[in-house]
Amino acid sequence: MVDAPETARPKRADARRNEQAVLDAAAALFVSGGVDVPVRDIATKAGVGMGTVYRHFPTRADLVVAVYRHQVESCAEAGPALLADASSPKAALAEWVDLFVGFLVTKHGLASALRSDEGSAALHTYFLDRLLPVCADLLAAAANAGEVDPDVSAYELMRGIGNLCIGADTDPRYDARRLVRLLLAGLAPTGAS
Amino acid sequence: MVDAPETARPKRADARRNEQAVLDAAAALFVSGGVDVPVRDIATKAGVGMGTVYRHFPTRADLVVAVYRHQVESCAEAGPALLADASSPKAALAEWVDLFVGFLVTKHGLASALRSDEGSAALHTYFLDRLLPVCADLLAAAANAGEVDPDVSAYELMRGIGNLCIGADTDPRYDARRLVRLLLAGLAPTGAS
């Protein structure tokens, strides 16, 4: 689990090439067909065998993580920046959540894959590892500022947001962003009235 | 789609018997294994062939609908009653939503199956046909009373609630009921502050 020792022999050239080909094929198919596209299709599009796909990415989740790693990273990095720049912690939280929602709804089926349902555990874990601390910081800052009720955990909030984003594509009558806004509004201390 | 003409010849006795057996088997398996239990298992448990299951219930959704029809009906009927009895329309809405959430979270995988994702379209349709008007009435009453902002459709609200219930079983850290409460709180006119 720790970093591989730097003495690790570099991978063979064909291996590196194939890994990239799979990554590219997966990225393309994810856009057009969602993250549930059959592994066979990815292998075919990449011009490799299925064994090769599974060797480089033991589970579908590993592949999804690899494809979206950059975007998740930048979403994670945006958290502290927003907190520093925004007019209030709650505003920062709202902006960050909007970023997160935007990321989820544009990736067909990603939100669905995020529910822990064993199988995509690695995906779930990665998202949580990377984004939960960011969300927790924003939430804590807002709570400290008295702008939100501190009785909801960041975990619960993130899962709720993720769930609200399920099926947000493919259904014009369903606007996940609006519902997420409502959820955030509900975080206001002691509600309204 | 209209009622079958009453001139329809009654089904054969064995057909009726088998339909009931499938229904019973499905109900039992849904409780223990969720609504995604393999059709083969249902057929085996009911002591019939798979062809029989598919003949009586062309899609899994039809079977799910048949199994839960009574509970959906009583949930639908509770709406007007709550509106008549509760102290305020918003309170009635909250109680009814709680009823709905309770129904969803206790049926493993039902909430997941509810997202329109073609395949369980019949399920989605049935729930919407039956419950959406009820929810819409409650929502409209609350809006008329000035207790909620009228800019969210009942459809959106129901889908949001359904989504929030996904995975609510199987994860002790995730309390769908609390998040749904937050969502409802967010409906308060012009927010808090």
Add this chain to the structure above:
DNA sequence: TGCCAACCGGAACATCGCTCCGTATGGTGA
């Protein structure tokens, strides 16, 4: 009792995830 439409059962086909192993090849040391 005999007939036939309705109904049954489960084999068969299709899809998909994942594994396994015989084969091919990149890179290295001689």
Add this chain to the structure above:
DNA sequence: TCACCATACGGAGCGATGTTCCGGTTGGCA
């Protein structure tokens, strides 16, 4: 330059599941 072998490849194959199809069975009526 060449031979060797660890590394990597490819895709057949297995198990699970959804769904269809058709030959055989049977309930209900004349």
